[in-house]
Amino acid sequence: MRQMMKGNEAIAEAAMRAGCRFFFGYPITPQTELMEYLARRLPEVGGTFLQAESEVAAINMVYGAAGAGGRVMTSSSGPGICLKQEGISFLASAELPCLIVNVMRGGPGLGTIQPSQGDYFQATRGGGNGDYYLPVLSPSSVQEMADLAYKAFELAERYRTPVMLLTDGVMGQMMEPLDFPDSPPVPGEKSWITDGCKNRSRRLVKTLYLDPADLEAHNRHLQEKFEQLRASETMSETYAADGAELLIVAFGICARVARTAVDNLRAEGFPVGLFRPISLWPFPAASLQNAAEGVKSLLAVELNAGQMVEDVRMALPGRKVDFYGRMGGVVISATEIEAEARKVFAGGVS
Amino acid sequence: MSRNAFVRPACMTSARTHYCPGCGHGIAHRLVAETIDELEIRERTVGVAAVGCSILIYNYFDIDMQEAAHGRAPAVATGIKRVLPDRIVFTYQGDGDLASIGLAEIVHAAARGENITVVFVNNANYGMTGGQMAPTTLPGQKTTTTPRGRNVHLAGHPLRMAELLATLDGPSYLARVSLHNPVEVARAKKSIRKAFQCQLLGMGFSMVEVLSSCPNNWGMEPAKALEWVEKNMVPYYPLGVFRDAMAPASSREVTENRDESSPKREG
Ligand SMILES: Cc1ncc(C[n+]2csc(CCOP(=O)(O)OP(=O)(O)O)c2C)c(N)n1
Ligand code: SF4
Numbered sequence: 001m002r003q004m005m006k007g008n009e010a011i012a013e014a015a016m017r018a019g020c021r022f023f024f025g026y027p028i029t030p031q032t033e034l035m036e037y038l039a040r041r042l043p044e045v046g047g048t049f050l051q052a053e054s055e056v057a058a059i060n061m062v063y064g065a066a067g068a069g070g071r072v073m074t075s076s077s078g079p080g081i082c083l084k085q086e087g088i089s090f091l092a093s094a095e096l097p098c099l100i101v102n103v104m105r106g107g108p109g110l111g112t113i114q115p116s117q118g119d120y121f122q123a124t125r126g127g128g129n130g131d132y133y134l135p136v137l138s139p140s141s142v143q144e145m146a147d148l149a150y151k152a153f154e155l156a157e158r159y160r161t162p163v164m165l166l167t168d169g170v171m172g173q174m175m176e177p178l179d180f181p182d183s184p185p186v187p188g189e190k191s192w193i194t195d196g197c198k199n200r201s202r203r204l205v206k207t208l209y210l211d212p213a214d215l216e217a218h219n220r221h222l223q224e225k226f227e228q229l230r231a232s233e234t235m236s237e238t239y240a241a242d243g244a245e246l247l248i249v250a251f252g253i254c255a256r257v258a259r260t261a262v263d264n265l266r267a268e269g270f271p272v273g274l275f276r277p278i279s280l281w282p283f284p285a286a287s288l289q290n291a292a293e294g295v296k297s298l299l300a301v302e303l304n305a306g307q308m309v310e311d312v313r314m315a316l317p318g319r320k321v322d323f324y325g326r327m328g329g330v331v332i333s334a335t336e337i338e339a340e341a342r343k344v345f346a347g348g349v350s
Numbered sequence: 351m352s353r354n355a356f357v358r359p360a361c362m363t364s365a366r367t368h369y370c371p372g373c374g375h376g377i378a379h380r381l382v383a384e385t386i387d388e389l390e391i392r393e394r395t396v397g398v399a400a401v402g403c404s405i406l407i408y409n410y411f412d413i414d415m416q417e418a419a420h421g422r423a424p425a426v427a428t429g430i431k432r433v434l435p436d437r438i439v440f441t442y443q444g445d446g447d448l449a450s451i452g453l454a455e456i457v458h459a460a461a462r463g464e465n466i467t468v469v470f471v472n473n474a475n476y477g478m479t480g481g482q483m484a485p486t487t488l489p490g491q492k493t494t495t496t497p498r499g500r501n502v503h504l505a506g507h508p509l510r511m512a513e514l515l516a517t518l519d520g521p522s523y524l525a526r527v528s529l530h531n532p533v534e535v536a537r538a539k540k541s542i543r544k545a546f547q548c549q550l551l552g553m554g555f556s557m558v559e560v561l562s563s564c565p566n567n568w569g570m571e572p573a574k575a576l577e578w579v580e581k582n583m584v585p586y587y588p589l590g591v592f593r594d595a596m597a598p599a600s601s602r603e604v605t606e607n608r609d610e611s612s613p614k615r616e617g
Contacts (some may be wrong), residue, residue: 022432048432052425053458060455062420064429067416068396090419194430196394196437204408206399206417207369207391273548 002309014146021047022207030169068095069193075101089128097156114329115169142176159187193272236284244273359383372572374562402444421452424459463520463554481567522553
């Protein structure tokens with residue numbers, strides 16, 4: 001049944017329908033509705049909502065709950081996600097599945113409660129200590145907030161990894177109609193959880209490997225998993241890319257705005273298309289290379305000083321990629337993107 | 351020490367512990383293990399190891415365990431217990447872990463009355479990292495980061511965790527025990543058992559603070575270290591029961607209004 005919902009609430013409801021029964025979090029704008037929604041809804045389905053004393057405590061509760069076999073999540077924004085990095089590194093090493101939602105706000109520091117995409121680097125480069133990555137998914141509509149929440153749990157349990165949903169304050173507040181996916185993700189195999197060693201040998205959830213050979217072997221195992229994710233789990237979308245001479249690359253809220261700009265520019269006769277990474281890590285480099293074939297110019301648009309553009313440039317070595325970004329909580333308008341695109345055309349699409 | 355001192359508890363592995371001679375961790379482990387055996391809860395217990403000398407506790411216990419980040423064991427235990435409310439969940443933490451970096455986690459777990467049991471080993475310093483000042487380091491005590499002795503005007507005063515948590519409504523059982531002689535070890539065992547029983551009865555948060563020795567970093571022979579616990583730690587950290595929700599109401603009142611100088615013993 002189609003219903004109207006705010007982005008933050010769509011993630012919460014979808015996570016619940018995806019079988020998530022445990023939430024541990026700490027209030028911070030602009031993610032608060034998400035936790036308030038679950039504070040209301042989770043007890044109705046026999047789930048547990050717990051407001052933790054800090055984001056540090058919340059993510060470590062997630063660790064304990066995931067290790068005990070619970071389908072579990074947390075959510076926060078910039079300053080709170082920083083505090084969670086300790087736990088995220090531990091979750092990645094101990095290979096514990098969970099969902100972490102970052103409803104981004106402007107930084108650094110306290111910054112602002114207005115939207116931003118400034119946490120791209122932190123999210124896609126692991127964020128905590130040590131060599132690790134976690135899948136990072138970026139929704140561009142309220143429908144996708146729900147779809148990707150399901151996808152996140154599926155990936156988390158299939159690969160035994162924390163997964164991040166990276167969105168922002170505008171997306172979180174946006175009201176749109178959506179349908180919830182039908183069936184929750186199939187639970188992953190859980191022969192590793194610590195739930196009391198009844199009729200089996202004991203199990204251990206840990207991250208300490210004192211012998212360098214052991215830790216290197218563990219790291220190699222993690223790296224193999226990351227390789228597998230890179231090979232099989234990239235997600236992206238192209239829009240009006242056929243015959244495009246200029247390809248705009250944008251994710252999340254910027255991709256939405258860019259879509260409008262593409263429509264307007266196309267109406268004026270400019271051959272412009274859009275490439276939208278949905279998985280930010282693993283970055284859909286191969287799909288981007290395909291989409292960029294035959295394209296003359298590229299323009300990355302982000303709500304930051306230029307972060308995803310580095311992945312775009314890495315995917316397209318030797319190609320010139322222009323960048324347009326705003327910071328500090330300013331949201332880019334379609335008009336601004338159109339102006340940037342016209343500049344590219346005026347300079348001669350190269 | 352308990353009567354069958356040389357018989358390994360069934361829930362302990364045959365691995366030799368890595369602790370220094372005379373270290374209190376080995377005795378404290380044993381008391382926890384005996385309790386698990388006696389209460390017959392091995393197959394439904396999940397332990398949480400904390401960062402510190404006892405991080406490898408999972409090598410010695412034949413039970414399911416999770417290893418927590420430094421100070422976060424009560425949060426990890428909370429996560430486990432909320433998913434598995436019918437399992438017995440305990441943490442085993444040092445004083446740096448529990449009273450310094452993990453202060454928020456322990457206070458809030460206690461305030462929530464989280465139905466977990468905490469075994470808190472207070473050895474007045476950071477053992478694992480080589481004997482730095484802990485929040486429990488005594489005034490005047492020399493450590494590698496207080497080489498002239500802890501100056502309370504610069505480094506602050508020690509925390510008395512059992513008393514601090516006793517100001518909260520959440521805990522069901524709070525006691526401080528010591529391992530400096532066999533009589534005290536026997537009392538410690540009783541307290542640890544009671545703490546686990548509180549959890550089994552669903553009464554909420556329980557913690558036993560165990561005064562313990564670190565002869566290695568204190569630079570003392572094991573016997574001398576035990577003497578140091580008795581002569582220096584016990585006067586600062588009075589032994590006794592600070593909360594006992596299982597006790598009859600009348601004795602509970604006495605316990606909670608105890609006189610600091612003559613702490614009430616668990617009966
Ligand atoms: C976040 C973090 N900070 C610092 C450390 C280093 N560290 C390891 S053990 C330890 C102190 C542990 O002391 P305590 O809790 O008193 O236990 P003990 O070793 O005395 O049993 C420290 C500071 C760490 N592992 N993680
Ligand atoms: S350093 Fe101290 S606490 Fe650590 S094992 Fe040795 S005696 Fe025990």
